[in-house]
Amino acid sequence: MRSKLTVWLMMGTMAICCAALPEADSAETAPGRKMAQQAAQSTTKWTTTDHSKLDVLNKKFESGQEITEACLSCHSEAAGQIRETIHWTWLSPYDDGGETGKAGYSVNNFCVSANKMEDKKCNSCHIGWNGKEDGINCLLCHGSKNVQWAAEFKDYHFFKEMGDTEIADEIQKTIQEGVKSVALPGRQNCGNCHFYGGGGEAVKHGDLDASLIKPQKTLDVHMGLDAQDFRCTRCHSTTNHQIAGRVYSTPASVDRKSLVEHDLAPKIMCESCHTAKPHTSGHKANDHTDKVACQSCHIPQFARAHATKMWWDWSKAGRLKDGNPYQEKGAYDRAVYKSIKGEFRWEKNVTPEYYWYNGSINTLTAKDTIDPTNPVRVSWPVGSRQDENARIFPFKVHRGKQPYDKVNNQLVAALLSETLDGYWKTFDWDDAITRGHEIMGLPWSGELGFVETRYVYPTTHMVAPKESVVNCGQCHRRQDSRLTNLSGFYMPARDQYRLLDMGGWGLVLAALAGVMLHGLGRIFTNGRKKED
């Protein structure tokens, strides 16, 4: 009776304990999600102007500049604003000397440099009609029709001069339709450059490619057509044409304000809408937001739709077949070798690498001295465990080998374009570097070497649905932890005190062995006693 009662009491207590165990995946909506949905409740855009009815746009356009002039006849301040932006200058706004940025001396480990915008091929992504020379092409961002402007104008003038007015008028009609399609920037406008950085789709970014034009929620919970259906500008908010979200060396993202607290936060981050404690109360993830970026858990892999380039070896470039350049395709239908560029590796569903990051990235310039005995960090995230603004953040790290000057120990910026008789036409490194460095006013010893380098991209787009979030155990584990490379702090499960664990288990085993020997002793001596 009594023992039964005790057992029941015990079982009852345990049952109460178990019932009260907090559920990890509560049905309750996470407050951060609710806040974000409130913040993003979109109002339909409305306007008092129908651009297609404006006289100034209903005329023949002989050149790009004429279109720009038409735009500026009303939008008088736009050009002044644009010329201040990174989109126009290609220079870091935080560097007065004009050294850093695409139009400066900054280098990467893709096509290395734009040679101060003299390598015209790179300018296809500049927002001017012809680099910085012939004015701004407003329609690259504000036209909803995808028009190949340079080609259309070239053809228009060709047929006009030929006297073929019928075809010329036809082309002029295409141009005019393009002009009248004025709209707020859409995914295609941004994507035309940002999805194709590095000379092809998903070459540079693992989290930005054309799959974001019409993504599913499984790929991107914000941009998914079946999810929030955000366009890029929903988060990349704009003031005076300055678009938020560009990463440069300074300043760090110290402004971790939430929209909920302050609706004028200049840089929209996850926290802006989701708050700093977005998970259900009591969820351990809320305690992590001070040190772990949302992206670290919510973007388990990048390049989830299309493969991205992970390796580019320039040292293999220049092989020819029968005197001609060639290319070879590999997995994902992407080139694995091109005579003009070298050897590539592509990867899909890549697990990011994690680093401390305060929102700032440092990049080498062609003027910096490197140490070629080790892989060179061409760009790297700034931050450390001690930096209170830094958090653990996921990165795509693009590795490769690129040319450098063995005497000066500097990365070199060869001129590449065929049209300028660059390396892609001549396959002559010395000539291409000599001319590239002449343009940039940089020294070149003539001693060519190739050095292994790495370049980082913060992974922030393509946020996955919560079902595929990185679970605790993928970082909190002894072997193959996602955070193996980060040190300077104690992390449960990943870290151990080898001596303590060995000593501890040793003690337990010794106790086991001791009691077993004692027990055996009892069995043995009791047996002998019976014989007495």
Add this chain to the structure above:
Amino acid sequence: MTGNLQTIYLYSRYERLWHWLQMALIAILLITGFEVHGQYSLLGFHRAVTVHNFLGITWLIAFAFFFFWLFTTGEWKQYIPTTRKLFAVMKYYSYGIFRGQPHPVPKRKEAKHNPLQRLTYLGVAAVLLPLQMLTGFLYWSYNSWEAWGLGFMNLGAISLIHTALAFAILTFIVIHVYMTTTGHSLFAHIKAMITGWEDVDERATIEAWEKKPSASNPQKGFPDVF
């Protein structure tokens, strides 16, 4: 030894409940704790942490009840250390037990623990467990350290102490469980901790109320604490 036994009511209902509750809690805390420490993968890190944290807090509450019980009933006196007969007990376990000699300190209601047990249990209940509770609580409240002015503390150090104590507790359990088999039969002590009734040497002084009720000795209730 057999044949000269009498049965006394040694462990009250609350003591037994606390003992087995504590056993269950410690077992699960050890299993989940060593998983959180990355020794193996069983429940998965997340669930192990959730269970460990929850049971840790449960333990704190349960221990508060034990503390209350200990001092309201005066049972804390059972833990007063003594060196009297300590050597005799040590000699018994290392020699006498193999010769079939009787235990030098038989259990009695007012002295449930022999000198060796007193010393061990005092160490466990007054040092080991409180330290484990303290380090466990600090570990759990890691994110509040800054706010509490404890920012100077180091999680690695807290974890080190907490883990070291866990090994000590596990070692204690190994020996403790083995010691339960040293009664007059293998399961005698375990049975006593379940039913409350312990067979003790007849030489022990037994009060009338301690005796098991029988037809000749009818009894209505027991002087349980609760």
